[in-house]
Amino acid sequence: MFSEPDERRLKYVSQNRRMVEEMESHIVRASDGFENAREPADGSRVLTIRNLSVEIRRGDRIVHPVSDVSLALDRGETLGIVGETGSGKSMTGLAVMGMLPAGGRVTGGSIDFGGTELVGLPADRYRALRGNDIAMVFQDSMTALNPTRRIGEQVAEPVRLHQGASKQAARARAAELLDLVGIPKPLERLDDHPHQLSGGMRQRVMIAMALACEPRVVIADEPTTALDVSIQAEILDLLDDLRSRLGMSMILITHDMGVIARHADRVGVMYAGRVAETGPTPALFSHTRHRYTHALLSSIPSLTQDRREQLFSIPGTPPDLSASPAGCPFAPRCAAATDRCHEERPPLSVEEDGHTHACWHPVATAAVRTGSGASAVARPAVSPEAPAARETMPRLRIVDLGLEYPVGGRGFLGRRRTVKAVSGVSFDVAPGETFGLVGESGCGKSSLGRMLVALNRPTSGEVIFDGASVTGMSARELAPRRSQLQMMFQDSNSSLDPRMRIGAILREPLAIQGIGRRAARTARARELLGDVGLPSGVLERYPHELSGGQRQRVGLARALALDPKVLVADEPVSALDVSIRSQILNLMHRVQRERELSSVVISHDLAVVRYLADRVGVMYLGKLMETGTTEEVYGSTAHPYTAGLLAAVPEADPAAPRPRSGTRVRGELPSPIDPPSGCRFRTRCPLATEVCAATEPALATLTGTHKAACHHPLRLPAAQPEELSAR
Template sequence: MDWESAALSTALSTADGSANTDGIRLLTIRDLSVEIWRGDRIVRPVRGVSLALDRGETLGIVGETGSGKSMTGLAIMGMLPAGGRITAGSIDLDGRELVGLPAARYRAIRGNDVAMVFQDSMTALNPTKRIGEQVAEPVRLHRGASKREARARAEEMLALVGLPRPAERLDDFPHQLSGGMRQRVMIAMALVCEPRLVIADEPTTALDVTVQAEILDLLDDLRSRLGMSMILVTHDMGVIARHADRVGVMYAGRVAETGPTSELFARTRHRYTQALLSSIPSLTQDRREELFSIPGAPPDLTVVQAGCPFAPRCAAATDRCRAELPPPVTEAGGHVHSCWHPAEGPAARTRARLVVPAPAGSGPTASEPTGSGPTASGPAGSGSTASGPRLRVVDLRREHPAGGAGLFGGRRTVKAVSGVSFEVAAGETFGLVGESGCGKSSLGRMLVALDRPTSGEVIFDGEPVTRMSARALGPRRTELQMMFQDSNASLDPRMRIGAILREPLAIQGVGTRAQRTARARELLRDVGLPASVLERYPHELSGGQRQRVGLARALALDPKVLVADEPVSALDVSIRSQVLNLMRRVQLERGLSSVVISHDLAVVRYLADRVGVMYLGKLVETGTTDEVYGSAAHPYTAGLLAAIPEADPGAPRAPAAARVRGEPPSPVDPPSGCRFRTRCALATALCAQEEPPLTPVTGTHHVACHHPLGREESRS
């Protein structure tokens, strides 16, 4: 429509608050639409998108999975998937039109003028080629450099992105590097020809919070030093708040709202943006209240619907919203939104109270804090009841072969878990946090007897399950269940959901087939799914629905202990809130003892009564959530908290000294003494000589540190 095109032109000309008259604009996207043929269906992932980017600027594009963020980036790169094509619109890069450009001319631009940092570095890097070859390839292709010149340039770039010992890494293969190191290689490969535009597509999604902070700081620094512009694609509003100059919020292939970052966060106008911000769990979240979650799911992109695409999920929607697509409206400062009933800023963070149907005194209720008040097990943090704890872990250790030989030909071993001890009371949730590779998942698998420890004990209701034979352990397995991280991989793709839920009941000989089917329906109802899901296959469900099925399967045999390993790490912020609310409600209603494993500290803050912080196979701090989050005593815990990106552009950043730098040492050969000392600003000679034991800070708060935070002598 003519009025819409005119509004889009006005929005683009004022995207930075003024018309583009001084040549500062680098990229202009106008009314871009993309279609992808999938058999007899047409997917429309990008529908009339208009965005602009200035020189030296970072534009953040945010939205749920399927909103069109990545596909917009791939359209700019000329890398649409098979069956994909641009059906309308324009992509202008510094005066050069990219839409319709011949393939040979696009290849000359791609990697030279425009480069991309992909989400999954393990699949984006060629596993059969050495790191040096892959980083040097763009220089040889676009700059005509010799092999020696390109290798020298690759080494220079690896040093620039902070890869340790870059000369040695040139001959490594991707699988020999950690996730953070591979991501640095991806950045080096993208920047080796110093492009004018870099598209970073979820560059830190799979990384720990500490590595994420380093990678994003690195991108900011390189953008400034090399004079580049950047498009940062993410679903993390905290990352956007900290690293983007301007924001574009996408939903169902369309731009819902754009504007300067501080303006958009302070004066949120689109109801979808407001809902996204409200869905983020924060470290100050009241655990007695449910997290806000966006109802429903994103629309089917094969269907062309009338009206605002967010209307079916919007509490403010009217008949007009369902019938007419709202046009872009430009406000002061280049703030543009497309909403018939714009919001007046972020929503107030008011939530429904958790109501727990349990007898008085049997567990936390809606009227008492669950992190500091009494629980089903007595005083919070005690970890025990009058009859003893539900789960007790005593000096648990797990070592396994690493492959290859040691210095003198001996077998090398990975010390995954090294002497961990803690207790979990009936009805209590214990959270385990730490970086990838610290031993959290290895510990979780031993808790449910999927793996045997090298030494130590897991004692469940007074019985040492680690000593039981397979026959004796069989009946106890029903009481120890695990909710896996990847619901897509943990559900059999050849089985319908009904068969998946009936299977554990059938193995244990519970009921008739009709009774097992009735139980499956009951489980689906408990996790908020309709009975019709019984006849579907896993691939027919969304990520959030699959995770709900994973929880239902774990609950099928009424376990007493549930171990949840990164249960929401792969989910969008809106779906994550739904699953977290469900997990918390189920845990409280059933009185489950739970162990929640995550590197997301906000998730653990919401779910856990007590927290254990792991580093390189050891617990370095334990305590109630209020103690650990409110007054962290270990420098590592404080560093993890400092690295969390807060969804507030005006929030003060933690000083650089407080953040954890570098990557963990190898668990094959951990440092002597305190294992964290190689990354700790407070480390002394004592830390290298003696391993600090867990000592009390208060009655329930313990720390393993020679120089705990908060003590005057540690600052002298």
């Protein structure tokens, strides 16, 4: 006699015999042509994906996000899946989890998990498996966590569902898990709600939930995309450590090649729903074969990038996945494509070390990308040097700027509690110069940027624009100057009115300022689109009809509509793929030089600021920790905080040395409501001493324009080495 689950399984198979037969034929073809998917002799394979295809039906439209994908995962291994947005990375992970969106279904292929076929598995058996044996860390922790439930309840839920633990035992297990993932005071955090935690803490909670039942496989889908470089490094190191200690296997899904280089054992590169290239991480980076992989690596701005050169960018956009092109899907964007590439789809070619690629014209071994160069890729023309300032007066001067705002409740002795967002910040921006602001989320960068364009009023200090203080101006006095102070916002999707066409969005600032008639405004809008590399047909589209990169170009065009003198760009490329990011950075680089804009670029991406900025300011908890020219700050780092941020930047090179222990910034950012005494960075600084807690360091000159606010700078001032050496 069969058990009830076995009877249901037999009934299901008999009703779907045709699908099973097709699946078996796919498996045979995969084992014949895909070396990496073969089961190792020692039985260490935990997950095998063979010729997986997925379709999603959206009304009359059918999208094919995954087509004929074959990948494999061994015990204790991290498999990195990388590619642009829309390449099928996340959908592959969701297919393994059995969590495809509405209208989605597996149309072919096999997912073998330790001998259990997941394609066609009954829902009740999948539920028993999901969370218990295979778990997922989702991209956006704020939406993945239930905002109405306490943290302890959410972490304990898988333990109660899958292991039948009592409420008390599950709560104790939740506290143990929070401690395991590095959350301080775990017992207190159990009763918090998600909004009470920082982004890094919420991501740690997501990891704790995924590990609750000690699964064999964890799928981490862009687990650090929205996090600062320092928190990103901590989360990824935590995942590596837990994988090693608990004997798990992991699939790491990301678009960041630097993350893959540092944390993956093997890599699968996906494009347009298909596998373009796979192989061991060192081999794939040092002997890149597929043209798409090579282009991705070449598009990455590095900390050693020559600022006089334009970044390489992949032309065009990924294809529409509702259509299936006959040839190589990358052919329309590939400089090496031939007629054969457009007509025939290349098969996966297997090399001796298991390195595979699907390319008719693979990159030659002698021309592969090594380190930070890309010898096989032609570089665009060299950009001109930044124009020298022709005026002695700074275009923008920030003097001792501060911003505090009240929050609910009262502190010690009944005092009103305030968030100290910006405290005593001063710097200048010359005509035609770009000043970069870097730092972690919550350090006050965006608040400072909004004050520079008079969207927020400071509580102390002033902003001087072209010799006049705009801080104390009335709305009437400020009106004629607003057109000269413009901002490019971080999220182009929310900063563009979804009810307005692009033409109306670009005409709006001209209409508000009373410039020209409708025909002249339309002509100006068309000219602006040309300046940012968009066709005039975009005028009649709505924002949702554009890609993320196109919307970001529209945001820049709108900011330039009134020919401003000052442009503040707040995280202009943080949400974009590496290829689109390069296009936007090149565009910004060209525009700011041609128009002699005074720009302030705000970002937590140090490579972006390194490429765009002439001078840099490093912020921490509302204060400037270090300022200087790009070469001074990046080449002769003085503040331990700056050094820690730089050490956390993942290089797209597996052979690059790992940062030394103690060099990276660790821990969470303190609350801006009650910042630490003395040096605000001292609670996370490896060099902190008693003087750091007692006295706040001033921003002191080291050499030339290089300044640092540190009692123990990593480089000594040229004028007084003896004094500092004695400390």
